[in-house]
Amino acid sequence: MNPRADSSLLAATWGRTQRLETVAIVGVVAAFGLTAGLVGLVIGLATAAVWYRVGTPYAIAVGHVLFVGLAPDAIGIVSVAIIEAALLGLLLAPAARSRTPVRVAVVTTLFWLTLAGLAWLALRSQPLWVAGAVSIGALALASYALYRYALVTFDLIDEPETTPTEHS
């Protein structure tokens, strides 16, 4: 399988085998087939094709949308748990190629749990659109926080110029 930039991780092991990711996408196809039968298998294959062509985030989006749209009857606690576990595996699989796989996997999982948890908390007492706004807002805030962290790490913050009047 050709390495794809969007599913690779920043590691010195660029080009190393993507066996774990292959296993993960096979697991996604199996999970969809297990929970939704033949339709699920079709959804799984479509998800795999999108993953192969354009990468993990698009596969996650297509998988969810097709599952919700084409197999609404199959949605249940167990089936949702199986599918989400398979897609989480697909999300975490590239971490195996990083220099610090455990740390990357833990950080990714924490980010996911935080964003999903905030959406769930919002959904418990607020309408769906508020939960959606909370999800996007939390993502934007977290991304901005990492941006500021990068400025500090790379020493890119300019010292503010002080004027004589500020000292007095």
Add this chain to the structure above:
Amino acid sequence: MRPTRRSWAVGGLALIVTVLAIVFARPLLLVATAMIGAWILARQYLFITTVARTLDSLSVTQSVPPMAVRTDETIPVTLAVERSPTTALSLTLDAGVPTAGRVHGPLSLSLGPTESTAERTETVEWPIAGRYEFDEVALTASDGLFETTVDVGPTPAVTVEPRGPRNVHLGEGGDRVAVAQGTYQVGRINVGFDPAGLREYVPGDAATNIDWNATARLATPHVREYESETDRPTVLVVDHRSALAAGPPDETKLDYLREVALGITTITQQLNDPLALVTIGEDDITNQISASTARYRTIRRRLLDLELARSETDRPVGETEAAVRSIATAPRTALDQLVIDGDTDFTRSLAPFYRNRQPTHERIGTEPLLAGIRLGTSRQRVNTWTVICTDDSDPTTVRDAVGHARANGNDVLVVLAPTVLFEPGGLSDVERAYDRYVSFEEFRQELDDMVRVRALEVAPGDRLATVLAAGSDRRLGGVSR
């Protein structure tokens, strides 16, 4: 840190999934939003840690040769980068060449994900003198989703010196000396307040100058004389004939003599002495400014504008005219022509007559240096300080010029540029160069031994040191043997 178009696309994907969740009332899609968001944040975090690790292991050099640079010269500037281990980051480096530097090609490097080293050298031209410090190298790291630019690497400095003489040595026999005039007394009588002495009254003396006490004491009329400190006129005679073209560009004999002449001008201005300027061209006097205390700036500008004079024979004149002129007014040229014609008995017999110097009063009309001395000193009072800036290519004329300049009790300073220290390749045989310098030194001492004459040499200090070191080695070798 800036997101690329690809990360904006993934962010837009998360937004679309969220909108679909709201439109179709499917909360499950918010789980997809969270998962896509986690992917973005994880990649962002990973980018930051990877760039930080790369910067720790990165070696960026921005090197310039440790040599002096003159304006309009070029120097090679090398930009090199090495990283270990390799990462999936693509690196682009742009050298921090100062604005004053003109790079002949783009001085930047690109390091692919699998590459660990890269190097590039470009020449940079420096048209403006000054000291310039390089900026840090602008390193742009990208993984396709995010990119950031960080300044890294050393900041070397380049000092660009203006063209012209440097390390100007002015001295005697290799020793540096100062040329300051200082204060002085001259014999202008009866215009000051310091008593100079008594003398007997002679008809024509003013009655007010009679010292009646001395007259009563000595029984005959006596007058008391006074003297005062006064200005001493300085005549600057600067030779700029083609013989002074020897030397590298902007470091010719004339350039060094010009430095001395400018220094004399400054000293004279500080003492508020009248200063005159006479410049000597190939066949004639090219500038003549009479002594004044108000023309220092004009003289300085003339000195700065002074260029090497062209010979009359270089000018587009007919052959007949040139031949007539060479016989009539340029005996040395005529002698040279005789030598070129062949080493015949006639030439050998005639040459000594040409070499015998003509009486000075006759040569003044033909030698521009002598004519310049005469012109510069003729209108001056006694005790003029004449500064002659020339070289040693025509010792006879220099001797005549000095002799004429020191007439009437004038002081003379001769500043000579030794040809051996300016000729291209003159130091290739340093032993021979030393011998030639010794000959020059004998000539300089001969002038220096004249009454009221001081003779100095002006030359590049480093070249003079090389020649003197060769002489020192020779003497040590002789002692050891």
